[in-house]
Amino acid sequence: MKIKPLSNALGAEVTGIDLRQPQDPDTIKALQSAFVENLVLVVRDQEDLSPEDQMRFCEFFGPLGARARPADDRPEKADAPAEVMFVSNRKEDGRFIGSLPEGEMQFHMDQCYTERPARATCLYGIAIPEKGGDTVFGNLCAAYEALPKDLKAIVDSSRARHVFSYGSTSTDQVDDAGKTTEYVQPMAVLQPETGRPSLYVSRLMTRQITGLEDAAAREVLDLLFDHQERPEFLYTHKWRRGDLVIWDNLCTVHARTDFDPAQDRHLRRFTVAGAPLKAA
Numbered sequence: 001m002k003i004k005p006l007s008n009a010l011g012a013e014v015t016g017i018d019l020r021q022p023q024d025p026d027t028i029k030a031l032q033s034a035f036v037e038n039l040v041l042v043v044r045d046q047e048d049l050s051p052e053d054q055m056r057f058c059e060f061f062g063p064l065g066a067r068a069r070p071a072d073d074r075p076e077k078a079d080a081p082a083e084v085m086f087v088s089n090r091k092e093d094g095r096f097i098g099s100l101p102e103g104e105m106q107f108h109m110d111q112c113y114t115e116r117p118a119r120a121t122c123l124y125g126i127a128i129p130e131k132g133g134d135t136v137f138g139n140l141c142a143a144y145e146a147l148p149k150d151l152k153a154i155v156d157s158s159r160a161r162h163v164f165s166y167g168s169t170s171t172d173q174v175d176d177a178g179k180t181t182e183y184v185q186p187m188a189v190l191q192p193e194t195g196r197p198s199l200y201v202s203r204l205m206t207r208q209i210t211g212l213e214d215a216a217a218r219e220v221l222d223l224l225f226d227h228q229e230r231p232e233f234l235y236t237h238k239w240r241r242g243d244l245v246i247w248d249n250l251c252t253v254h255a256r257t258d259f260d261p262a263q264d265r266h267l268r269r270f271t272v273a274g275a276p277l278k279a280a
């Protein structure tokens, strides 16, 4: 197995491993340390990885997480594991079979609007468009470190409200009258293994800073979003079929670039369960 950095910001590429096979403890340890350090792991060339293989990989990093909400309105296969979710634009009987099927999606952390956001999210690339549909990752620990003093002081002492307006992929689709879920989180949270602080806010889902007037909060949040989305904190992942990607969902933010809806894009998702977040 080889592990090498993918960018100056974050991410490492893992090659020379077949995750259909059980792994020895040293390999698992190496993957765990690479995950904590690089925040995103891209394991290449994982052909024909079954849901069970993907679940076993996720469990190297902690217990499997449940979906943020039950698969109530999704016609996903009855024989699929309960924890699976598809990020997909495939349709059956005229309905999308998965979630968040199309278009650009702004920066966010998965499940930040719940008490226990997933510790990690894992996506397996089954069908990839020829162009676009990239996942852009941002390093929130590096973003925190580089904060100007005045913003850091606010971040260190404040909490923010995260809202998910179901199905929305950009702030102009947000509909607070519709189905939403929300939760208040510290604005600086700790990476559990290292105690590194992470700037835990995102353009798509962070709406308010508790204790600030709306206009003042808006101003601070816009500065923080612009800061964390600076190119030096980002790595753009161009998917290949057979890529298995896992990311630290507390210390990274991610977004999706647009793609041609006529092209097949089908990714299989599992999560690693998280705990209530600790303030830095």
Ligand SMILES: [Fe+2]
Binding pocket: 108, 109, 110, 254
């Ligand atoms: Fe996401």
